[in-house]
Amino acid sequence: MDPGLIPVFNPPVDGGAFQLTGAALLNNAEKLEELADEAGFEALTRFTDMREVPEDFEGTPEELDAVLGEWSEWFDSEWGIEAASALMELMQKKPSLSRKLDEPQTVEAELQELVRVLKLGIASGAEFRLEVGVQT
Numbered sequence: 424m425d426p427g428l429i430p431v432f433n434p435p436v437d438g439g440a441f442q443l444t445g446a447a448l449l450n451n452a453e454k455l456e457e458l459a460d461e462a463g464f465e466a467l468t469r470f471t472d473m474r475e476v477p478e479d480f481e482g483t484p485e486e487l488d489a490v491l492g493e494w495s496e497w498f499d500s501e502w503g504i505e506a507a508s509a510l511m512e513l514m515q516k517k518p519s520l521s522r523k524l525d526e527p528q529t530v531e532a533e534l535q536e537l538v539r540v541l542k543l544g545i546a547s548g549a550e551f552r553l554e555v556g557v558q559t
């Protein structure tokens with residue numbers, strides 16, 4: 424299974440498992456960031472680990488944690504909903520922008536799923552972040 428960009432909650436949320444792979448979000452992360460930047464709203468990458476990886480690093484994510492220290496930042500689930508909703512609204516208002524994406528329908532479905540689970544996060548009082556991983 425391909426890795427994807429998936430939400431993780433702190434504390435864990437009952438029913439908060441992301442039901443899609445997040446692969447389309449991961450594969451389009453740079454393009455989605457450009458769209459968000461151009462439109463003037465928060466990009467989804469804001470909720471990921473944005474620390475600089477050393478140029479000569481070639482190890483595993485676990486080895487990177489040993490080099491950089493474990494990442495401990497969490498975000499308000501409402502912020503994630505705002506970012507995902509703004510992207511969906513932009514894609515609906517300007518369909519030409521969707522054509523810049525690989526698998527735009529899958530991107531939209533994954534954004535909708537992200538909003539769904541982030542609402543569960545809000546109801547549970549959980550914070551979130553987006554991580555690259557494989558949904559089990």
